[in-house]
Amino acid sequence: MSYTIGQLARLSGLPVKTIRFYSDIGVLPERGRTRSGYRLYNDEDRGRLELVRALREIGVDLATIRSLGDRDLGEVLSLHLRTVEAQIRSLQRTRAVLRATLERDEVSDDDLRRLNALGRLGAAETAALVNEFVDEVSGENPARQKWLAGLRPAMVPDLPDDPGIEQLDAWLELTELLSDDDFRASLREMGGEFWEKAGELDPTTWHEANTLIVERALAAVRDGVAPESEAAAPVVAGILALMADAQGRTPESVVRDYTEHDPRAERYWELVSVVNGTPWPPESVIAHDWIAVALARHLG
Template sequence: MSYTIGRLAKLTGLPVKTIRFYSDAGVLPERERTPSGYRLYGDEDRARLELIRTLREIGVDLATIRSLGDRRLRSVLDLHLKAVETQLKSLQRTRAVLRATLARDGDPAEEDLRRLHALGRLGAAEMAILLDEFVDEVGGDIEARHEWLTHMRDCMLPELPEEPTTAQLDAWLELAELLADEDYRDSLRRQSGDFWTEERDYGAWHEINIQVMREALTASQAGIEPGSPESEQVLDRILALMGQSREEALRAFDEHDPRAARLWELVSIIQDTPWPSEPTLAYGWIEATLRRASSTSRVSSTSRVSSTRGTAP
């Protein structure tokens, strides 16, 4: 059955000018005209017009609707759902900031306005892009390092809760600033360059790292104090796994950028998970044991020198 544009308007309840606009915009493709030039529509057009109205009511743009000729409706709705969820999360972040700001007495401070502005332009999508840039730039052309950072990427990209606290929002912003910090990126490249250029296999190193953390955590949880004879035995096993001398391991800790630990602390705040994390506890125990052993060695060496000087002629 064919309908004139006026008849179609009565059947659908849409104004004639709206139907004409949809036809001109290409979302309701023209099928035929009368000899006098009037547009004619069929039942298929009527059904499509109902679909267009529904999609427009939920916010789908005309360009997306126009593409329905080449795409399944399900895929369009799936994309739209993701867009709506992103918008909702952005609104939830804004609501959390506004609530925290209005909970205080007096007018908002400059810091409140800065937080509100920054969060308005830094959603999950923007953070993901920033992290991708971080991984690519720090990973550089060293394949194993790039693989390591790629595996760490998902852990470094926490998701803000639906009702974030002010502390979580501030941690989110600080994390973004840290990931974008060129000095921090350069520091990581310099510190890790030698380690990853030794044709190191990421998978093998990952397994070794798990064993190292297990040794250190077991010792820490057993109450083995850094500097005790028992800790020395554990340290020797750990260094054997790492293939490092005490001097090399201590130098690595000395050169370690503390901002790396801060990054994981920020992730923990956003995720509301316990801090310090197990890796932080494990390597904290190793560092403390190394420093106690180094300090004891220096004291012993100084004592020997003093004793020798005391008996010299």
């Protein structure tokens, strides 16, 4: 059965101008026209119009609806669900900041900064920022590219549904570090000699050596051996020899990795821990901090 646009409007309860707009942008293509030039539609169009109205009521955008001809409805609804969930998380973060702000006597500049940052750094913007950061820090080194690709999912953790101010501030500091050109340049330069040879290293051998290095340093910590003490000297000398052998480098170049280490790199992962609500520092950080101090004292 054929319907004019006026008849379709009466049957659907939608204004003629809305149906005409849907037709003009391709959401509801017309089937034909009468001799007088009036648009014609059929029962299939009537059903599609009901679907369009239902999708619009739950917030699906017109571009997505227009693509329904090439996509499964379930796929469209799944996509929309993910979008709604992202919007909910964003609103929950904003609610947390507003609640914390209203509990204080006065609104501070920091409160406004949080609200502004949350408004402009959505999931898509943050993902683009991480991609840009990884690309710039990786440079042309395949080994570092692979390493950073593996780290990428953990680099900007999801805020909890109802984050505390400390978590929000940590998340904002993370995004600031990701945007910091000086930090990017510093990371690109860090461990340059290691990354030049990293592609030649056997992953299993290197992993086993690194595990042993961490175990030795942690054993010294547990035994109460201060890294500045004379008792630490033979321990760190053995660790240094193990590192140099495993990496195919000179001990001096390994020491440089520690002395030239940018503390912001460790701060970055501490912020990730704050956002995730996980304990800090992990054993690996404790071990390498001990090694860094011991190297500076005895072999620097």
